[in-house]
Amino acid sequence: MNEWADQWNSSADNGGGGQEPPLPPGLSPRGGASGRSRLRQPARQVPGTPGASTASARPGTQSRPAAASRTGAPSGPGGTYSSGTTGGRPPRGWRRWSWRRRTAYVAGGLVIALLATAGGTYAWADSQLNHTVDLGALPNQPPTGQGTNYLIAGSDNRQNLTATQQQQLHTGSDNEGQYGNSDSMLILHVGANGDTLVSLPRDSYVTIPAFTGSSGKQYPATQHKLNTAFSWGGGQLLAQTVEYNTGIHIDHYAEIGFGGFVNLVDALGGVTMCLAKPMVDQASGANFKAGCQTFNGAQSLAFVRERHQEASQDLGRMADQQKFLAAVAHQAATPSTLLNPFKLYPALSAGTATLSVDKGMSPYDLAQMFFAMKNVSGGNGKSLTVPVGDANYYTPTDGDALLWDKTQSKTLFSELQNDQPVTIASNDPTTNVSGG
Secondary structure, three states: OHHHHHHHHHHHHOOOOOOOOOOOOOOOOOOOOOOOOOOOOOOOOOOOOOOOOOOOOOOOOOOOOOOOOOOOOOOOOOOEOOOOOEOOOOOHHHHHHHHHHHHHHHHHHHHHHHHHHHHHHHHHHHHHOEEEEOHHHOOOOOOOOOOEEEEEEEEOOOOOOOHHHHHHOOOOOOOOOOOOOEEEEEEEEEEOOEEEEEEOOOOEEEEEOOEEOOOOOEEOOEEEEHHHHHHHHHHHHHHHHHHHHHOOOOOEEEEEOHHHHHHHHHHOOOEEEEEOOOEEEOOOOEEEOOEEEEEOHHHHHHHHHOOOOOOOOHHHHHHHHHHHHHHHHHHHOOHHHHOOHHHHHHHHHHHHHHEEEEOOOOHHHHHHHHHHHHHHHOOOEEEEEOOEEEEEEEEOOOEEEEEEOHHHHHHHHHHHHOOOOOOOOOOOOOOOEEEO
16 A cells, blocks of 8 residues: 555656556456546536536445436336336325325215215105195295294104004004194294293193185184194194294194104113102003103103193193103204214104104204204203193183183294294293203
8 A cells, every 4th residue: 555655656756647556456446457547536417407416436436326306216117207217116205295185085085975975864864754734835824933933743643553552652542533632732933042942732722713624624713722723634733723823933843653752762772851759650651760760762652641640730741741852852963863873864764754744844954943952951942831821721612721821922922923032931830850
């Protein structure tokens, strides 16, 4: 090594023009062959790359090829990229963009799938609803009011129950005619001043307006219990009678029957209610201990039909039914039901099979009704009974009935029709029941 250095110095002193002597054999890149070598070599410029980069050429090493353009990819097997080079792994920027694109495609596909599922569910539910009542055909309707008014009826129609089921459910025989009876009737008002649920006692003595029967026979106006209107003409005549006596425009009608009621509660996994004291009624089949408990479908039916234990009998039962229906709506509108397809679809199937609705009712309207009832049961609305003036009014044709308080009921109906804050205080009778 020292000998090579001395030769270099001697050559420089003699004006050798900067020519270096041959490298020692151990350092020569040609393995000992004589030749010239520069200490530094300019890096080879890659076509298309702005500027020229330099790299040190160390003795005994070969120059490193310049990096390929950032817009392309290193050469090798695997394909051609934007720079025209082929093969190799895609640049990191390309990989990130591809991942974003794939994520967007997946997200978009999920949204489309969810919308298609929701649309399919909506269409299916709409096709399953039993549209029977034509509210648009009612004569002499009050003008359309503010907000939305639902008329809700609980029917004891046994058409879908076998004789064995009637016996098991303590419903009695189906001897009430074509439409049966309605044990509960409610007006649900959904408006800007909150939701209000009003119970209409079935023994209310009202005017049944003139109507045309299913056979085409004309019937004059007459006075009877409100339940008689349902027995004579079903939901159609009931809606006409309620409009005639309240002055409230009914926007939608929903009726739930015995058999479907049982199936709906079972599909929801039961409904929890709390009793202050035991409840036993042989007529309805109710036999419940005190405390909070979850009723199945058959137990629920026995519960809502019990009437002999409450001090006010029909008024007490009506208040219990109102609380129970609100509890059912609350259960149906919980996330555990709405977000669980294994619970939602059976509940939808049972609910649509249970309900008879007006011809203009859509699944959206039905959902609005359930959520409003949930609001009432959760304390975000108002629940009351039509103010009663005489609870022991005797009639020669219908026996004992009750009369509404004319002044207070007129005020209540006007506030509902015009979507004004309800000023009538809640007057539901004290009962043995509270929601779970």
